[in-house]
């Protein structure tokens with residue numbers, strides 16, 4: 038027990054301040070009301086869906102939970118089931134073999150479900166594109182709210198995109 | 214070029230041609246069915262193994278040709294690739310599973326992609342999931358790249374019968390941040406009687422995508438077959454491209470490649486050790502190792518411009534160099550990691566709860582590992598002495614002389630121990646590289662040549678990766694096959710979980726940490 042405590046104390050808290058939302062990553066107008074965003078902003082649950090990535094996007098999503106980014110401290114956590122989720126975080130081009138599974142995960146997510154497409158692959162189909170085996174970008178299969186480009190996007194870019202899904206649109210924000 | 218005298222191996226009367234300009238000695242031969250089967254027997258008797266098995270459509274090369282099956286063997290002398298021509302009308306090849314059970318899924322993938330099938334044995338589809346017709350073979354050169362209607366597949370799982378046996382289906386979407394795959398457990402109470410995997414969900418047509426790409430272009434795609442092994446894939450691909458272009462990269466480039474590869478090994482081992490702790494409820498372990506991993510990838514980004522070093526290895530060399538300040542930063546980081554690792558290793562070793570879950574869990578005995586042909590990290594944890602860096606050391610590993618990490622227990626604890634040992638060894642290798650790296654250029658030009666083949670072979674962190682490239686008459690890629698070591702090791706996981714309890718599956722699975730994207734292609 039003592040070596041563990043010593044190690045924890047020696048390293049202290051390394052968590053860095055969270056970045057701001059990058060509203061430019063939104064691809065649709067904000068559908069959610071101010072009141073709902075305020076709720077979600079403090080307790081968002083994400084279901085990650087790998088629709089056919091190369092697995093490097095997953096490495097960066099894992100990193101979100103490391104002590105530097107500490108996503109959970111923002112009230113954002115990952116769930117094991119889409120039924121418990123407010124947001125789907127989808128990586129990869131959607132492989133043809135994953136098309137049904139992705140649609141089912143979307144259908145199982147309660148409204149108002151937010152969808153964030155991750156990586157160049159999720160945004161455009163990326164290097165894999167569309168083919169007999171790939172449906173291409175996530176938006177070809179389910180509606181998408183935010184696109185986070187990058188190959189893979191860094192954890193900071195991921196946070197900016199996830200927060201963008203929870204941010205009011207600029208116009209909406211300006212009016213208030 | 215001087216003409217090579219033909220070579221023979223394993224006392225077989227097959228004449229091999231030595232392929233020039235390969236980083237590891239590589240030989241090729243055209244064989245008939247009887248010769249292939251006899252060679253398999255001899256290789257099996259000699260304790261050798263099949264590295265990869267794949268198919269190709271040769272009809273667009275020459276009208277009289279049909280299809281071909283390629284089987285690459287790991288021999289004491291190097292890599293030997295046997296090619297069996299198959300007829301255009303009825304392409305059938307002998308089932309090689311009796312000697313090498315690990316080729317089962319590779320044979321089925323050949324059937325799906327090329328339309329050549331094994332003469333007997335398991336002929337269930339593998340990469341095809343009812344989302345394109347059974348007679349559509351995407352790697353045939355005369356079929357269009359079109360989408361078909363998506364359907365639900367009825368896959369013929371093997372049923373376990375008996376009182377009280379029930380099935381637990383898991384996936385394709387799993388309950389964590391993991392790649393998709395389907396696991397069908399047959400359980401009795403808590404005990405797993407049988408696990409059957411159904412993979413192929415991530416198949417996104419990579420091999421078809423390669424066709425027609427320029428030799429230089431292909432490396433980006435190869436580096437995205439399995440993103441956690443991007444360095445290893447890019448290096449193996451580049452070796453193949455350099456063999457085609459008949460060039461050797463400058464020595465400094467090779468040393469830098471080894472630096473990147475060992476850094477990639479450490480990144481992945483750190484992550485796995487963290488998640489192994491997490492899977493036995495030691496969140497402390499996860500947080501500590503994830504912090505170390507983040508430090509490591511941040512230095513990658515600072516020195517090499519990418520956290521996972523994607524696209525830094527290219528045919529002809531590397532796109533990055535290292536100055537004294539960079540070398541110093543790496544040195545310092547190695548020292549720091551070594552001391553932290555000592556602390557964490559002691560904590561893992563002394564933690565009774567963790568050891569209780571790790572020890573004897575998910576065992577693959579050395580005998581079973583040999584029978585199944587388990588390779589790479591998981592193989593070494595079951596006393597299988599496969600590590601290309603030691604057995605077929607290409608430059609600069611011939612000068613770095615790494616020590617192989619061997620454990621005998623084949624359980625979760627052994628696979629964790631191999632990771633600890635390998636991180637330590639990689640830290641040693643990295644410092645050796647920094648001390649001894651030659652000065653000079655880091656990149657040379659590679660020009661493609663028409664109708665040529667090249668093979669690249671690199672020990673990634675999971676195991677050995679093979680990339681085979683063939684160019685067409687226009688010098689562009691005609692066929693590129695990337696082979697992930699997970700092909701061989703997935704079946705071992707099915708055996709490792711037998712008689713374990715279902716709740717230990719995530720831990721056992723993590724201890725292998727096999728790739729889905731790599732073999733799904």
Ligand code: SF4
Nearest residue numbers: 090091156157158188
């Ligand atoms: S965006 Fe890049 S890192 Fe992410 S899945 Fe695609 S190829 Fe891999």
